[in-house]
Amino acid sequence: MSRVGEVPGTIIFSVFYFLFSLGFLYESKEARGLGLTPEFVLTALGLVKDEENSFIQYHVRRTSGTIVLRSLLPFVYLVTYSYVSTYLDGDYRSMSEFFKDHTWMFLMLKLSAALSVMAVSYAWYLSLNNYVNHPIIQKITAYAQGSVETLILDINHEFRRVDKVCVEVNSVTHLVITDNWILILGSIPQHFHICHQHDAQLTIMDSDSHSLSPEGDAGGAQYLSIQVTNRKPGIPGFRFRVNSLEYQNIQSKLQAAIQNIRNIQISKSVSDRFVDVFKAEVEGNPRAHVTDVLEPCIGCMVNQANVKLVRVCGTTNAEENGVPLADRCVNCYCRPMWCITCLAKWFASRQNQDLPETWLGSRCPCPTCRSKFCVLDVALVE
Incomplete structure (x- = not known):
């Protein structure tokens, strides 16, 4: 006892x-x-x-x-x-x-x-x-025009590609988007859903915002409820709920745009909002005239390099404002190699992630030569 x-x-x-x-x-x-x-x-x-x-x-x-x-x-x-x-x-x-x-x-x-x-x-x-009686196999069979095994092999092959998008909807549900398929994976067979991208119509139905984020993101979190309507007769649609920060990632893999018929405002991450502010500040800076042939940005290899670092701020004097020597802006002699978006993302990544309100007034090393610069030193090229 x-x-x-x-x-x-x-x-x-x-x-x-x-x-x-x-x-x-x-x-x-x-x-x-x-x-x-x-x-x-x-x-x-x-x-x-x-x-x-x-x-x-x-x-x-x-x-x-x-x-x-x-x-x-x-x-x-x-x-x-x-x-x-x-x-x-x-x-x-x-x-x-x-x-x-x-x-x-x-x-x-x-x-x-x-x-x-x-x-x-x-x-x-x-x-x-x-x-053959498994709900996952039965739902896949509805799309099979010939052998179900062949279709399964095709889906397996697409999943092995590195460009697929995998998003955690919640702890037991995941969203997978491949070149041709949209799949919801749940913890039990009945929670599996599949839709071919050609048959899918995605619509943002609702959103809810929270001041605190489970991931600890600054500024809270917004969740979007997205309805997937299947145009193929006899196959029901489904709905999933994702963090708005995953919206662009999901949209980039879809063949059709996600419809926002209710004009729901989609929140951006702190870094994305900073990129917008960074661009606006740089637009007001003096332009830089260069004679070099502009090449693609080495950060994204998509946009053309369009910014150059030109020291204009007043922190170069040793006595000014008591700024430590290691934190003063210095001359950068690099040719234009980055686009404004990639440079803004680099600038944000080098700041204290817990103090986003200080980012715009901070400094950052050049991604190429490590010379310190601030927002005032960033010039769009002409």
């Missing part, structure tokens, strides 16, 4: 098991870091293979296995609870005696065992005939 004043082991176990179950079900960052997720367990048991090479097969097995592992949580809790009460707390001589004294828990044990048996049976049913 537990001594007076001591916390029973069953209570301690119940608290820890509750926390474990939450992490296991919702796959929080902490649970993923500790490997306490269905995906990690299935990988450790060798039941799922490499996602990179067998993308669809991986998620078919993962979602089936997740159902089984989740169904075991109540059964494992009740069995372990009875063991702790019997052998650690010493309240009973055997586990049979425990369940005789707690008939309702014995009933729950039988129900949880039945739940686990049904989950295993369902997973077995889905695996028949090479998973």
Whole structure:
């Protein structure tokens, strides 16, 4: 028996098991870091293979296995609870005696065992005939014009490409956009959705803003609710919710523009807002006349290099304003090699990320020669 004043082991176990179950079900960052997720367990048991090479097969097995592992949580809790009460707390001589004294828990044990048996049976049913009954395979089959295996190989091939877009919608749901497909991957088979880009019409339906961001981003977070309407008859659409910072990343991979018929204002990141302010400030600076042939920006290789660093600010005097020597602007003799957007992003990346309000008045080393400069020294070329 537990001594007076001591916390029973069953209570301690119940608290820890509750926390474990939450992490296991919702796959929080902490649970993923500790490997306490269905995906990690299935990988450790060798039941799922490499996602990179067998993308669809991986998620078919993962979602089936997740159902089984989740169904075991109540059964494992009740069995372990009875063991702790019997052998650690010493309240009973055997586990049979425990369940005789707690008939309702014995009933729950039988129900949880039945739940686990049904989950295993369902997973077995889905695996028949090479998973032909699995919801993921059935949804892919709707797009197959010939062999389903050929279509799966095509999707797997596209997923292996490095230019795919993968976005974490939430801890258990991910968005994947390849050259031709939009896919939603959930924790169970029913949460899988697929749409060919030619059949997809994406519309921003709603947005919600929060002063605090789970990622710790300055300025809070905005989330967009995007509806994917499937033009292919008989295939339902779906909706997902993403951080607005991922909007441009998603749009860049889509073949059609995301419609914003409600004119929802999409928030930019602090860095993106700074780039706009940086450009506006530079527009007011004196222009630089150069005779060099302007080449593509070495930062993005897309835009033409259009800025040059010309020292104009007054921090070159050793006595002025008590500015430390290491922080004074100096001459830069580099030819134009960067576009204004890339230089602004470089400038922002070299600042204190916790103090964005100080960025515009700060200094930064030239990305090529490391000469210090400020916003006043940036000149558009003519």
